[in-house]
Amino acid sequence: MVGAIAQLFVFLLAGEALHRLSGLPVPGAVIGMVLLVIWLASVRGDRARLESVSSWLTAHLSVMFVPAAVGIMEEGGVFARFGTALVVATTVSTLLTIVVTALVMRWALARFAPTEAAE
Structure with missing residues (x-):
């Protein structure tokens, strides 16, 4: 360890x-x-x-x-200079990640989920 x-x-x-x-x-x-x-x-x-x-x-x-x-x-100086851009980039990338994850999850469930046998 x-x-x-x-x-x-x-x-x-x-x-x-x-x-x-x-x-x-x-x-x-x-x-x-x-x-x-x-x-x-x-x-x-x-x-x-x-x-x-x-x-x-x-x-x-x-x-x-x-x-x-x-x-x-x-890194306070960096945040003072680029703070707005960092917040916007973080927000946009987070939202984009959520959307892409949801789309991939929907695709994976539709593609790999077991199909129900028709009765």
Whole structure:
């Protein structure tokens, strides 16, 4: 379990390092998450420990919002400059996601739902 937590922190650290060295306008945690996804897609193996740690973290997700809120507060200048655009983009993308999810769900139910036998 400690190895899986260390693995998550290594990807977080790599993302933070890339963020600071390159000056990308993407948070280091997001870069680290993308690196983790790339690693998971390219390296096959036993991921049971990583899954158990991830399940535990997901179960305690509310605690994880504290660092995210601090990160948002550190980017106050960005929000002051682009706040309206960020709110509009977030609202539009959320609505679009809801609509696409509903359409895909309707299609999947129509396509894969068992048909009732006609009596």
